[in-house]
Amino acid sequence: MALLVFYGGVDVKAEARKTLSEIDKKLKLLNKPAIKSIKSEDGDIIDCVDIYKQPAFDHPALRSHTIQGCQCSTQPVNTTRTRHGFFQMRPNNIFASETSTTEHESSPAMLTQTWQKSGSCPKGTVAIRRVKRKELLNADSLEHFGRDGPRTSFAVNTTNDESNSFGSFPAPEHSYANLYTPENNYIGARGDINLWDPLVQSYNESSSAQISLKSGSIENFESIEAGWMVYPNLFNAGGEPRLFIRWTLDGYRWTGCINHNCAGFVQTSKVIALGSTFSNVSTLHGPQFQINLRIDHDPGTNHWWLQYNNEVVGYWPAEILRYLKEKASMVAWGGDVYSKNVKPGHPYHTTAYMGSGEAASELFGSANFITNIRIIDDSLQLKYPDSAFFVVDEPNCYSALIYKAHRNSEPYFYFGGHPNNNCIYNQKE
Incomplete structure (x- = not known):
């Protein structure tokens, strides 16, 4: 006779079978059938997925979407011939990149x-990087896998009057050091981000460096972001930095996620895989990479x-946007640490590194x-934002600095830090 195991009135085996069934269903949704699969030396599997069968098209608003510039489209919008003789999908307006003005020659192009x-x-x-079963098992919930939020708080503008509050977008469980533009109309942003592999205290914490564009209100905003991230829990890995995107349509309350973990971002590149590791990282007082x-x-x-570098990765389609459909009201560059142990109420602050x-x-x-x-x-001019200012919401833990070697040199935005004994908060009373 079969023995049924019950715990607190719950059939444990039945619950386990149900969980595994839900995980398999989620994996099938996330991992689309591959035309070819590539096993990477770092343990990742990259699936080469038909461009019209990628996760983006699970979004209801994109069911009849035609990829801009795709050769498989009957009416391509814009294509550019590459040195390989193929066509590359890219936006209609191409703003030329400047020749790098970086003064330090140790960073590769x-x-x-x-x-x-x-x-x-x-x-x-x-x-597309394949999501592993272990990554779903690590998630707090299948619904929350690869998602982030909520992300709303007020911080201090540390470059001006410290008594003034600056309305910012990151969250109660995020600590950040960002360079911001004043509110305006923005249609583009770029930057060279120094690449490091910061230590995080636990697997469910993350440290990242990114560019983000935002629009909307503090309570309900849209954001699109891209950069590198260390997040062991999400990628079932060690501390390797990985290319990532992140987006939300409602201040991270219900929508948005990291990479392809929910439908929305339309990828066009067969060369770049979101969530994959890089060939090199920077070392202290050694070679610097960006x-x-x-x-x-x-x-x-x-x-x-x-x-990314010279490769067009893809786009956030207009069909899923509202506040960001025509412009962004703010651009930010900088670092972010996610942990349950940041901000007031946590006397033992995370020791997670920001940047280096x-x-x-x-x-x-x-420094990063x-x-x-x-x-x-x-x-319509490509330029440095002259009125840019930085904000650090935990100045006892992390830091930021705008630095120019001399009057006519390229500004560097430095940020980062390693929390120490000065980074302490009292418990809530």
Whole structure:
């Protein structure tokens, strides 16, 4: 006779079977059938998925969406011939990139991704990192897997009068050091982000560096973000930084997520895989590496396009946007630490590093930096945001600094830190 195991009135075996069944269903939803799969030396599997069968098209608003510039479209909007003789999908308005003004020559122009050593995806597909069963098992809930939020708080503008509150978008469980633009109309942003592998205290914490564009109110805003991230729990891995995107349509209350973990972002690249590791990272007082990211609005379609180095990765489609459909009201560059143990109420602050873990004042070779910072506004000129200011919401824990070697040199935005005994908060009374 079979023995049924009950705990607190619950059939444990039945609950386990139900959980595994739900996980398998979620995996099938996230991992689309691959035309080709590539096993990377770092343990990742990259699936080459038919471009029209990617997760984006599970979004109800994108069921009849035609990919901009796709060769498989009957009426391509805009295509550019590449050196390989194929066509690359890209926005209608191309703002030329400047020649890098970075003064330190130890940073390479381009970083490859680790999986690229093991193969390549064929034409007509996009490269998508496969989600593993263990990653879903690590999640607090299947519904929340790969999601983030809520993210609303007020912080202090540390570059001006410290008594003034600055309405910012990150959250109660996020600590950040950001360079902000004043409120205006923005249709593009870019920057070279120094790449590190920061230590985090636990698997369910993350540390990242990114560019973000936002619009809407403090309570209900839209945001699109791109950068690198260390998040062991999400990627079932160690402390390797990974390329990521993140977005929300309602202040992270119900919508939005990281990478392809929910439908929305339309990928067009067969070369770049979101969530994959990089071939090199920076070392303290050693070689410095960086990634170039740019996000541009296409006025012809109202899509927001992401470009990594010289490769167009894809776009956030206009169909899912409202506040960001025509412009962004704010741009931010900087670092972010996510942990349950940040902000008031947690006497033992997380020891998670932001950036390299070194203070911003340590400068090049030690502190994390972003340079070649540029925006495009109503003037349609690619330029440094002269009125930019930085905000650090936990100045006892992390730091930031705008630094120029001399009057005519390129500004660097340095940020980061490693919380110590000064980073303490009293418990709630």
